[in-house]
Amino acid sequence: MKILVTVKRVEDPEIKIKIKADGSGLESEQMKYVVNPFDEIAVEEALRLRDTHEGEVVILSLGVADCAQQIRTALAMGADRGVHVLTDETLDPTLASLAMQKVIEDESPDIVLMGKQAVDDDMGQTGVMLAERLGWGQASFASKEASLESEEEKSKQTALNVSDNKVTVVREVDGGIETLCLNLPALITTELRLNIPRYASLPGIMKAKKKEIKEFPLRDLIGDAQPLVEVLKMEKPAARAAGMIVSDVPQLMEKLRNEAKVI
Amino acid sequence: MSWPPVSEELTMFRKTVRDFVEKEMAPHALEWDEAGIFPKEIFKRFGEMGFFGISYPEEFGGSGLDYWFSVAFLEELTRSKNAGVNMAMTVQSDIALPPILEFGSDELKKEFLMPAIAGDRIAALGVTEPDAGSDVANIRTTARKVGGDYVINGAKTYITNGCRADFIVLAVRSGDEGYGGISLVLFPTDTPGFQVSQSLKKLGNLSSDTGLLFFEECKIPERYVLGEENHGFYYIMTGFQRERLAASLLAVAGMDRMMEDAVRYTQERQAFGRPISKFQVWRHRFAEMMTNIEAARQLTYMAVDKFVAGENPIKEITMAKLFTSELSQKVAYDCLQAHGGAGYMTEYDIARSYRDARLLTIGAGSSEVMKEILGKMEGF
Numbered sequence: 001m002k003i004l005v006t007v008k009r010v011e012d013p014e015i016k017i018k019i020k021a022d023g024s025g026l027e028s029e030q031m032k033y034v035v036n037p038f039d040e041i042a043v044e045e046a047l048r049l050r051d052t053h054e055g056e057v058v059i060l061s062l063g064v065a066d067c068a069q070q071i072r073t074a075l076a077m078g079a080d081r082g083v084h085v086l087t088d089e090t091l092d093p094t095l096a097s098l099a100m101q102k103v104i105e106d107e108s109p110d111i112v113l114m115g116k117q118a119v120d121d122d123m124g125q126t127g128v129m130l131a132e133r134l135g136w137g138q139a140s141f142a143s144k145e146a147s148l149e150s151e152e153e154k155s156k157q158t159a160l161n162v163s164d165n166k167v168t169v170v171r172e173v174d175g176g177i178e179t180l181c182l183n184l185p186a187l188i189t190t191e192l193r194l195n196i197p198r199y200a201s202l203p204g205i206m207k208a209k210k211k212e213i214k215e216f217p218l219r220d221l222i223g224d225a226q227p228l229v230e231v232l233k234m235e236k237p238a239a240r241a242a243g244m245i246v247s248d249v250p251q252l253m254e255k256l257r258n259e260a261k262v263i
Numbered sequence: 264m265s266w267p268p269v270s271e272e273l274t275m276f277r278k279t280v281r282d283f284v285e286k287e288m289a290p291h292a293l294e295w296d297e298a299g300i301f302p303k304e305i306f307k308r309f310g311e312m313g314f315f316g317i318s319y320p321e322e323f324g325g326s327g328l329d330y331w332f333s334v335a336f337l338e339e340l341t342r343s344k345n346a347g348v349n350m351a352m353t354v355q356s357d358i359a360l361p362p363i364l365e366f367g368s369d370e371l372k373k374e375f376l377m378p379a380i381a382g383d384r385i386a387a388l389g390v391t392e393p394d395a396g397s398d399v400a401n402i403r404t405t406a407r408k409v410g411g412d413y414v415i416n417g418a419k420t421y422i423t424n425g426c427r428a429d430f431i432v433l434a435v436r437s438g439d440e441g442y443g444g445i446s447l448v449l450f451p452t453d454t455p456g457f458q459v460s461q462s463l464k465k466l467g468n469l470s471s472d473t474g475l476l477f478f479e480e481c482k483i484p485e486r487y488v489l490g491e492e493n494h495g496f497y498y499i500m501t502g503f504q505r506e507r508l509a510a511s512l513l514a515v516a517g518m519d520r521m522m523e524d525a526v527r528y529t530q531e532r533q534a535f536g537r538p539i540s541k542f543q544v545w546r547h548r549f550a551e552m553m554t555n556i557e558a559a560r561q562l563t564y565m566a567v568d569k570f571v572a573g574e575n576p577i578k579e580i581t582m583a584k585l586f587t588s589e590l591s592q593k594v595a596y597d598c599l600q601a602h603g604g605a606g607y608m609t610e611y612d613i614a615r616s617y618r619d620a621r622l623l624t625i626g627a628g629s630s631e632v633m634k635e636i637l638g639k640m641e642g643f
Contacts, residue, residue, distance in 0.1 A: 069271065076275060200279045202313030202326050205272050 001055035001162065003046040004109035005079065006100060008036040009063050009070045010120040023233040025090070035070045038115025040077075041190045044197035045142075046113050047078045048158040056080040058107060062099055064088055068213060075208035076200035082211065083107070087218035092227035093125035100126070101133040102221040109185065111160075111167065116141050116189040127189040137182040139169035143191040145177055159194050266564045268331055276332060280339035283312060288343040295470035296615060299462075301348045303385075303427065306355065310382015315356045319364055323372050324380040330571045333357065337509055338516040344612040346619035347470030349513060350626075354423045355379060357509040359386035359432045362447055362498050366490030375430055375449050387428035389419040389450070389476065390499060396421075397632045399434065399499055400442035404478060406435035408485065413437065413448060415481040418460075425474025426462045428452055434495055437488075442496035447489040456481040467618035503628060504577060507584040508570060510627040511563045514587035514620075518556045518594045521616050522549065525598035528605070528613075545601060552594055559587045578640055585633035588623035595620040 011017055012032040020027055035043075046057045057079040061067045064087070071082035085099050104112060112134075117124035131138035144159035146152040161168040167186055171178045172193070182188075200208075246252045256263050267273075287308065295301040309315055317332045319325025326332070336356070340349050363376045378384040395401040404417025415435055422431070431450045438444030450457070461475040490498060526549060529540035539545055566579035595617045599606040606613045624630045637643075 069275075072271065073275065076279075199283050199312060200275060201311060202276055202279070202317060202328075202332070204313075205275050205279065206326055206328075208275075209272060 001049065001053045001111070002058065002107070002109040003049055003055065003111045003113060004058045004060055004104060004107055005039065005042045005046045005074065006112070006114040006126075007039045007043065007059050007061045007070050007074050008115070008118045008120070009033050009061065009067045010036045010118055013037070013119055019234045019236060023235055025231070025234060033066070033070065035073050036115050036118045036120070038117060038119070038190055038192070039074075040115075040197040041192065041194050042113040042115050043074045043077055043079060044195045045158065045160060045190060046111075047198070048156055048195070049111070049160060049162065050080075051156075052158055053162060055110075058083060058109065060100065060103055061085070062087065062091060062096055062218065071213055072208050073200060075211045075213075076205040077198055078204060080211065082213035084213050084215045085218050085221060086215055089218065090231070091218075092229040093123055093129055094228045095222060095225060096126045097129035097133055098222050098225055099218055100130050103216070104130075104134060111162075111184065112136075112187045114187070114189050116191055127187060131187040134185075134187065136185055136187050138187040138189070139167075139171065139180045139182055140189045141171050141191040142169045142188050143172045143193045144170050144195070148193060148196055153196060156195075156198075160188065266331075266568050267334060273332060273335060277335040277339055279312070280314070280336055281342060283308075284339055284342045288345065288348065292343060292345040292612065292615065293610060295345055295348060296609075297469075299469055300472055301345075301351070301470045305348065305352070306385055307382040309352055309355070310380065314352070315360070315382060316380040317356070319360070319376070319380055323364070324377050330567060333509075334512055334567055337512040338519075341513060341516040341520050344520060344615065345470055346513070346517065346616070346622070347468040350468055350622075351424050351471040353509055353513065354388060355386050358502065358506045359388040359424075361505055362432055362489055362502050363449070365501070366447070366494075366498055367449075368486075371449060371487070371489070379430075384429040385424055385427055387422050387424040387431045387474075388502075389422050389425070389431040389433040391419060391421045393418055393420050393475075397628050399445070399496060402434055402436055402445060404433070404435050406437045406446060406448060408437070409482075411485050412482045413485060413488070415448075415450070415456075415478045415483065417478050419476045419478075420474075421463065422474045422476055423471055425476050426459050426472035428474075431476075432489070434499060437495075438493040444493055445495035445499070446492050447495040447498050448483060449487045449489065450478075450481070450483055454481045454483055467615075467621055469615075469618075504570075504575065504580050506627045508563075508566060508580050510623065511559075511566070511580070511583040511587045514591045514623050515556065515560045515563055517616065517620065517623075518552075518559070518587075518591055521594055521598040521613060521620075522552055522556065524611075524613050524616070525549070525601040529601050532603070532605075539601070548597055548601075552597060555590055556594065559583075559590050562586055578637065581633050581636045581640075584627065585630055585637070589630055591620045591623045 012034045015032050018027040050057050059071050059074040059079045059082040061071050062085040071084055083103055114127045165184050167182050169180045169188055313326055314336055316325030317328055317336055321327050343349055360379055379386045392402050406413040406415050433448050433450040435446055435448055436444050437446040456479040458477045459474050460477050463473045463475055465473055529545050530538050532539050563583040566576050566583045569576035569579055599613050599617045602613050605611050
């Protein structure tokens with residue numbers, strides 16, 4: 001079985017971000033980048049599927065030359081090889097999904113796994129659009145019934161169940177669990193509760209060095225297609241004023257009425 | 264100067280150690296201290312992550328990398344904020360196992376080194392005795408030859424991992440008095456006559472087990488001797504260098520952690536209408552601290568650089584051990600002081616770091632021993 005996992009290079013959520021003075025984007029100086037955490041979960045699930053059913057795990061990333069670091073991270077976790085679509089452009093979900101479609105049509109995997117969203121812009125559209133472009137069945141927000149503390153998780157069992165050219169996927173919905181069955185090939189996006197991703201081990205890191213990463217320039221794949229969404233401006237939310245402690249309810253009412261003017 | 268080297272693998276490795284330590288260990292720092300022990304499973308996890316095999320050849324399950332990878336491992340390990348578990352792990356990776364690689368036969372490497380690198384067997388180093396510490400030439404635990412075996416009698420104390428080790432790299436007297444009569448042997452702890460007499464209570468490093476061990480007519484096969492019989496003193500002295508280098512690196516990174524905690528606390532804590540860090544007394548003290556820590560790091564890195572180049576930089580390592588461990592006392596004191604009353608509460612990391620730092624001028628050879636070594640080398 002061949003599984004393709006998309007991996008996005010995102011700003012490290014644990015680092016304070018700075019917006020460029022002209023509001024056109026984020027300062028990249030001193031910024032650290034990581035693999036989108038949802039994508040790490042997708043990589044983990046793919047590795048488990050491969051170890052259960054054999055086959056290979058291919059990592060796909062779109063972006064600047066340094067995206068190779070995030071591909072290497074996934075290779076160090078145990079994925080087999082990488083595909084890097086090179087571009088310095090900022091991609092909206094329509095362009096990202098178009099480029100992915102081209103790679104996937106060439107690779108023809110049985111399953112495409114991706115994070116349900118990237119933690120940088122939180123759009124959450126790429127997976128949905130990609131499935132539509134491919135004309136494949138999709139299951140978004142894949143989760144699992146067993147807890148992340150369960151023995152099932154500890155023994156690294158797959159949450160996705162593949163047999164007879166079909167995959168069953170569990171999703172959390174309001175008030176219960178929904179189980180979907182999809183024909184392969186299929187596209188699945190991952191929720192946080194799907195698994196606990198492994199760490200890259202030192203032997204894994206050293207092996208990753210020798211694994212292949214194929215490179216394609218973005219425009220070779222998508223011609224002159226244009227984005228549908230453009231980011232006009234970024235700005236910081238207004239700073240919150242300091243709070244205060246009031247001594248009693250009458251004072252609270254007075255402050256709400258006359259200072260905050262909310263009642 | 265070219266340290267520390269930069270490579271993509273080194274950066275990735277540093278990150279993977281940091282992620283693991285911050286997520287799997289740091290949240291348990293207080294709990295493990297209170298329990299007086301950390302879960303044995305950590306050894307296995309470290310084995311799986313390749314942390315014990317960094318510089319060991321691939322044929323024995325290691326990654327065959329240079330010491331700068333060990334530097335990254337040791338430095339990031341301090342993010343656990345628990346020196347007890349760090350010491351236990353370092354004993355395995357950098358103290359008990361190197362003599363097996365360096366002096367052991369392939370047969371012994373397969374039997375002892377490989378499962379330890381995999382994290383399946385826990386190792387300890389047994390040198391110190393109730394009556395001999397740095398004065399290794401005077402150890403009294405005896406190994407007498409009977410047929411094809413050694414029969415061991417004696418006691419060892421302050422042995423890290425001693426209470427749950429599967430084997431001990433043990434210093435024994437197999438020959439005459441003095442340094443020429445000492446051998447290093449591999450001692451499986453399921454040998455009849457071996458007894459963990461006591462898990463010793465300590466001032467700091469509470470999460471690691473420290474054993475007082477007794478050996479009574481313990482029989483092990485002669486082939487368990489490392490290298491040549493009666494050459495153990497030299498092997499131990501060689502091992503001390505690596506142990507002291509690791510201790511220096513842990514001390515420097517430990518100071519970074521304490522200072523980070525103190526700076527963060529003083530930036531958050533308000534007094535008289537402003538953060539404590541905005542008082543000149545603390546700003547200046549942190550500026551001095553930062554400078555001293557950096558000086559300590561560069562001295563240590565110089566020793567690492569020579570060590571990686573294959574030299575035997577005894578002088579540099581000894582100076583680094585002396586300087587970093589003594590400076591740690593001052594940094595621990597000041598960083599706890601910066602926390603005020605909170606620093607005296609065990610729920611704050613700095614309280615534990617303060618207790619744990621005290622061992623640094625004692626373990627792996629005391630400051631006084633370091634000064635004696637330097638004095639002798641320089642002919643003062």
